[in-house]
Amino acid sequence: MRCHLIVYLIESINMEKEIQKIIIRILSGEACLEDKQKLIVWLGQDEENIRAFGHTESIWNALEIISSGKEYNSDEAFERFKEIARTRNTVRRRNGSLKIVDWVIRIAAIVVIVTGLSYLILRSDRSDKINSTSVCEIVAPRGSKARVILPDGTRVWLNADSKINYRKDFNEKSRDIYLEGEGYFEVAKNQDKPFVVATADIRIRALGTIFNVKSYPGENIVETTLIEGKVVLEKDSKEKKVVNLLTLKPNQKVTYYKNAETMTESAISDEAATPQTVPYVNSVKTLVVLNQKVNSDLAIAWKNNRLYFENESFESLSVKLERRFGVTIHFMAEDIKQYHFSGKFDDIIIEQVLAALQFASPFYYAFRDKDIYISNKPVKVIPGKGQQIAK
Amino acid sequence: MTEDEDIININQENLSAFQQPYTKYYVGLCVYAKQFTKTKEIAEEVVQDVFLNVWEQKGNLNITGSLKAYLFASVRNRCLDYLKHLQVVHKFNEKYSHLLNEAEDLYFFSRESGESLLIADQLKKEVSEAIDSLPDQCRKIFLMSRFEGLKHQEIANSLGITKNTVQHQVSIALGKLRESLKKHLLLFVPLLKFLIV
Numbered sequence: 356m357r358c359h360l361i362v363y364l365i366e367s368i369n370m371e372k373e374i375q376k377i378i379i380r381i382l383s384g385e386a387c388l389e390d391k392q393k394l395i396v397w398l399g400q401d402e403e404n405i406r407a408f409g410h411t412e413s414i415w416n417a418l419e420i421i422s423s424g425k426e427y428n429s430d431e432a433f434e435r436f437k438e439i440a441r442t443r444n445t446v447r448r449r450n451g452s453l454k455i456v457d458w459v460i461r462i463a464a465i466v467v468i469v470t471g472l473s474y475l476i477l478r479s480d481r482s483d484k485i486n487s488t489s490v491c492e493i494v495a496p497r498g499s500k501a502r503v504i505l506p507d508g509t510r511v512w513l514n515a516d517s518k519i520n521y522r523k524d525f526n527e528k529s530r531d532i533y534l535e536g537e538g539y540f541e542v543a544k545n546q547d548k549p550f551v552v553a554t555a556d557i558r559i560r561a562l563g564t565i566f567n568v569k570s571y572p573g574e575n576i577v578e579t580t581l582i583e584g585k586v587v588l589e590k591d592s593k594e595k596k597v598v599n600l601l602t603l604k605p606n607q608k609v610t611y612y613k614n615a616e617t618m619t620e621s622a623i624s625d626e627a628a629t630p631q632t633v634p635y636v637n638s639v640k641t642l643v644v645l646n647q648k649v650n651s652d653l654a655i656a657w658k659n660n661r662l663y664f665e666n667e668s669f670e671s672l673s674v675k676l677e678r679r680f681g682v683t684i685h686f687m688a689e690d691i692k693q694y695h696f697s698g699k700f701d702d703i704i705i706e707q708v709l710a711a712l713q714f715a716s717p718f719y720y721a722f723r724d725k726d727i728y729i730s731n732k733p734v735k736v737i738p739g740k741g742q743q744i745a746k
Numbered sequence: 747m748t749e750d751e752d753i754i755n756i757n758q759e760n761l762s763a764f765q766q767p768y769t770k771y772y773v774g775l776c777v778y779a780k781q782f783t784k785t786k787e788i789a790e791e792v793v794q795d796v797f798l799n800v801w802e803q804k805g806n807l808n809i810t811g812s813l814k815a816y817l818f819a820s821v822r823n824r825c826l827d828y829l830k831h832l833q834v835v836h837k838f839n840e841k842y843s844h845l846l847n848e849a850e851d852l853y854f855f856s857r858e859s860g861e862s863l864l865i866a867d868q869l870k871k872e873v874s875e876a877i878d879s880l881p882d883q884c885r886k887i888f889l890m891s892r893f894e895g896l897k898h899q900e901i902a903n904s905l906g907i908t909k910n911t912v913q914h915q916v917s918i919a920l921g922k923l924r925e926s927l928k929k930h931l932l933l934f935v936p937l938l939k940f941l942i943v
Binding site for chain 2 (some may be wrong): 375376378379380383384385407410411414415416417418420421423425426427429430432433435436437439440441482577646659660703
């Protein structure tokens with residue numbers, strides 16, 4: 356018993372030493388992928404580790420400012436700043452008034468940090484035996500996002516309210532992960548082990564590529580957008596045979612309809628009627644709609660903390676806002692749901708999105724904690740007393 | 747709405763009121779930007795741009811957090827945009843893709859660098875004292891790594907020791923610094939947002 360304890364202590368000291376070196380390599384930009392992997396795991400083990408890393412990083416940065424801070428002269432820079440500011444001011448006045456559209460964009464440009472502490476839950480099995488059936492799960496809760504580097508070097512960004520899981524033996528024989536929600540994948544190249552993202556309905560098989568998959572439970576569609584490389588969409592038939600649905604080229608987006616079997620012919624043709632789309636209906640009674648050319652920036656804006664939407668109804672936009680900001684949106688009037696908006700926002704808070712939208716189409720809104728009530732009449736919400744609308 | 751004095755200063759329509767927040771954050775922002783851009787000139791340009799943007803929004807400036815957080819986030823985003831732009835202009839040339847990846851990893855691991863850069867000024871004296879009290883060899887290696895910007899392998903070569911020893915000594919130095927600066931560091935516990943994009 357005692358013997359075990361000693362062994363354990365020595366091991367943990369060695370680990371500590373190794374981690375110190377890894378931290379130094381990370382801070383000095385000499386880290387390799389394995390270092391980053393190990394650091395992530397170590398940080399996930401204990402809050403104390405997080406604090407230790409933060410403090411080391413602080414000292415590191417403090418030294419940076421002592422050693423290179425002298426290179427910068429803030430007084431000189433401010434003189435230059437004043438000159439540019441004055442010139443720009445005159446130009447602005449000559450240009451005259453701003454259009455409403457400009458206003459919306461300007462408001463949107465007021466970048467504000469989402470300060471809520473986001474977190475990532477990294478559940479790892481700490482049992483000593485290597486158990487190949489144990490599963491790693493990475494979760495990005497509502498209102499926050501996560502980024503992970505998988506054991507094979509693949510980089511994954513997870514959108515709010517999403518999760519991935521993979522078996523502990525990931526990358527040994529194959530690279531299979533399961534996705535619920537939205538993820539952006541930069542797959543590390545490995546011809547021998549295809550990278551497969553499974554959703555509840557279809558699978559996306561990739562080699563070394565970059566793509567985005569959106570598959571939220573409760574939504575009728577699975578959207579896959581390819582940015583670079585090649586991916587194959589596949590599905591199991593009723594007889595458990597793999598059926599290839601189609602192959603995507605860069606800047607193409609495919610939308611898979613989960614309930615195609617129950618959709619009527621006219622509903623299907625409605626979905627597929629928009630230009631640039633081709634319906635594929637095959638033996639497994641599947642409906643997929645291919646967009647030949649999409650702006651992939653739109654699909655991956657979320658990854659860069661941006662919110663882009665084009666001619667999107669308030670109803671569908673509200674789902675995005677709910678996930679992103681961890682709020683619940685209630686529409687008090689049906690017609691508002693059909694308002695359509697286009698917009699581009701950088702790092703921003705929910706109040707500013709709503710204020711910008713109000714510029715485009717007038718509506719009223721009120722908050723009660725994490726609930727937002729939207730109406731065409733002024734909204735008054737009494738805190739803690741349920742929703743109440745003033746006349 | 748805001749209690750940040752700097753924001754109140756900026757919202758005044760007068761350039762000299764802007765000087766105080768400008769000089770307060772300028773150096774820290776430049777050092778921060780250079781971690782991403784690797785070039786001093788571009789770092790300064792990015793910071794200038796961010797300040798001009800803030801200035802042009804004066805009156806409309808509606809920041810719910812602190813000005814500091816706003817500035818650091820803007821600098822970071824602009825640096826990443828700049829690196830993305832470089833990567834596209836150079837047709838995904840590996841060098842620029844690598845630069846962008848490095849920057850994204852930096853962003854990934856250290857969301858709160860701004861905080862520590864700004865307290866550095868207050869800690870200058872204590873840090874210097876702590877460095878002075880390090881064992882000779884340890885201090886020498888540490889200064890070479892941190893102040894002369896030498897790679898671990900370069901230090902190893904010039905001192906005739908192994909790269910492993912260099913990393914070990916640097917980690918001892920940092921550990922001792924952390925120990926002696928403990929009470930100052932507690933003043934600014936970094937909020938952890940690692941792994942969050």
